[in-house]
Amino acid sequence: MAKITAGVGSSHVPLLGVAVDQGKWQDDYFGPIFKGYEWTREWEKETKPDVVILVYNDHASAFDANIIPTFAIGCGEHYKSADEGWGPRPVPDVEGHADLAWHIAQSLILEDFDMTIINEMDVDHGLTVPLSMMFGQPEKWPVKVVPLAVNVVTYPVPSGNRCWALGEAIARAVESFPEDLNVQIWGTGGMSHQLQGPRAGLLNREWDNKFLDMLESDNDDVRHIPHIEYLRETGSEGIEMVMWLIMRGALGKKVKRLNRHYHIPCSNTAIGHIVLEPAD
Ligand SMILES: [Fe+2]
Numbered sequence: 001m002a003k004i005t006a007g008v009g010s011s012h013v014p015l016l017g018v019a020v021d022q023g024k025w026q027d028d029y030f031g032p033i034f035k036g037y038e039w040t041r042e043w044e045k046e047t048k049p050d051v052v053i054l055v056y057n058d059h060a061s062a063f064d065a066n067i068i069p070t071f072a073i074g075c076g077e078h079y080k081s082a083d084e085g086w087g088p089r090p091v092p093d094v095e096g097h098a099d100l101a102w103h104i105a106q107s108l109i110l111e112d113f114d115m116t117i118i119n120e121m122d123v124d125h126g127l128t129v130p131l132s133m134m135f136g137q138p139e140k141w142p143v144k145v146v147p148l149a150v151n152v153v154t155y156p157v158p159s160g161n162r163c164w165a166l167g168e169a170i171a172r173a174v175e176s177f178p179e180d181l182n183v184q185i186w187g188t189g190g191m192s193h194q195l196q197g198p199r200a201g202l203l204n205r206e207w208d209n210k211f212l213d214m215l216e217s218d219n220d221d222v223r224h225i226p227h228i229e230y231l232r233e234t235g236s237e238g239i240e241m242v243m244w245l246i247m248r249g250a251l252g253k254k255v256k257r258l259n260r261h262y263h264i265p266c267s268n269t270a271i272g273h274i275v276l277e278p279a280d
Helices: 014-021 031-035 038-047 098-110 125-135 160-175 205-216 227-234 238-249
Strands: 003-010 051-056 071-074 078-081 116-118 144-150 182-188 255-266 269-278
Touching: 003 038, 003 125, 003 160, 003 238, 014 031, 014 125, 031 255, 038 125, 038 255, 038 269, 051 125, 051 238, 071 098, 098 144, 098 160, 125 144, 125 182, 144 238, 160 182, 160 238, 182 238, 205 227, 205 238, 205 255, 205 269, 227 238
Parallel strands: 003 182, 051 144, 051 182, 071 116
Antiparallel strands: 003 269, 071 144, 255 269
């Protein structure tokens, strides 16, 4: 049977993609950021996941103000890197796992999560930057990916509680897939950042680390953080962190932390990273 063996949380700052693509990831500015991912890159090589369910948000690349799905699942065979205004990133196409994705879509919809099914779309930095952080610059990505896009761009975005429950339902869906697959789930986005307005550049080291502590905890208090707290404490774009709760919800009650890293600043955001294993 398929099984979720680990969860990864990571920021998906677009500048990190630029650092990889332009070979700057070891310089004075980016070196300390990428060092925090070193352990994880080695661990990914050893654990060899077959599939990653990659929770991310689209930044007006595949969707725009015309269509705003709250939760969308990619059921296609492959996805190209999106052109975000300066040409597509020079990364391999992302290979999907259509059978698993359709199985998850069916299971979620029959459990009353009204997923939008996407057969064709391009994927932007929200999805490709985490792949670069974990796998570097391979000729071909070493995993298949089930993209799971969440609206965190246009209000109203889903609650943390709903995201956690979706993660729990995803775990049930994966466990009922008959093929033996080593599946990871990644939650991306965040951490504290605000890109516009008088508070542009807002970072909150203390709150971000409290959030990471809560993810490691055996209790589920983190699912009840209200939107207004994310907005107040982490800036207008910090709400992306609700996507980490889909990852955390999929791991069960207890988790073991394998790696954790936090760094300020990266571009004008705080960057955080955590690797968790189910420990029930
Ligand atoms: Fe983002």
